[in-house]
Amino acid sequence: PPYTIGVICGSIAASSINRRLAKALIALAPEALECRFIEIDKLDLYDRDRDDAYPPEAVALKEAIVGSDGILIVTPEYNRSIPGALKNAVDWASRPYGQNALSRKPVGIIGASPGGIGTAVGQQHLKTILSFCNAPMMNEIEAYITFKDEEFAEDDTVTNASTRDFLQTFMETYDDFVRRVLTVIPQQR
Numbered sequence: 198p199p200y201t202i203g204v205i206c207g208s209i210a211a212s213s214i215n216r217r218l219a220k221a222l223i224a225l226a227p228e229a230l231e232c233r234f235i236e237i238d239k240l241d242l243y244d245r246d247r248d249d250a251y252p253p254e255a256v257a258l259k260e261a262i263v264g265s266d267g268i269l270i271v272t273p274e275y276n277r278s279i280p281g282a283l284k285n286a287v288d289w290a291s292r293p294y295g296q297n298a299l300s301r302k303p304v305g306i307i308g309a310s311p312g313g314i315g316t317a318v319g320q321q322h323l324k325t326i327l328s329f330c331n332a333p334m335m336n337e338i339e340a341y342i343t344f345k346d347e348e349f350a351e352d353d354t355v356t357n358a359s360t361r362d363f364l365q366t367f368m369e370t371y372d373d374f375v376r377r378v379l380t381v382i383p384q385q386r
């Protein structure tokens with residue numbers, strides 16, 4: 198059967214290099230993965246006073262996560278952590294207490310930066326956050342992408358063969374990971 202994958206870009210910038218990477222990954226994904234973006238840019242700042250009356254954007258976020266077989270997070274590193282917009286989305290998704298949409302959900306993490314360590318530190322922070330949210334994470338292969346504009350065409354296809362092969366292998370490994378998690382960990386529906 199096809200698996201639906203919710204793709205969350207940690208950057209809300211229209212010119213985001215991580216969104217470009219996400220589009221390239223979607224194009225390289227195995228056919229069994231049906232990838233669609235889950236947008237996080239319309240969410241208010243999380244406020245626990247609203248736990249009893251979640252705003253529609255946050256309800257939609259949670260439904261999109263629960264309705265996905267797996268989540269793929271493509272995120273920049275901001276100040277050696279994750280962008281506030283992404284943390285905000287995770288906070289909304291994880292609440293109210295006991296109704297955490299991310300629990301048991303298989304998650305893959307990847308990110309791009311112009312810098313040499315390619316979001317490695319930000320991804321470590323994200324893993325700490327998501328382990329508290331009880332999300333099983335793909336630990337290998339890791340993917341810290343140093344973004345080079347010349348390796349991505351206008352249509353976000355990857356022109357550099359070795360980068361393309363790596364990203365394709367990443368998506369194949371993620372496909373395999375999602376299947377394995379779904380086999381052993383019952384999901385909430």
Ligand code: FNR
Nearest residue numbers: 208210213214215216273274275276277310311312
């Ligand atoms: C950055 N950038 C950055 N890069 C990095 O490798 N490590 C870091 O800690 C930071 N910190 C940081 C903070 C803030 C507030 C901004 C705006 C940027 C640079 C960052 O990698 C670059 O702007 C990317 O283009 C951001 O990704 P998106 O938004 O283009 O996907």
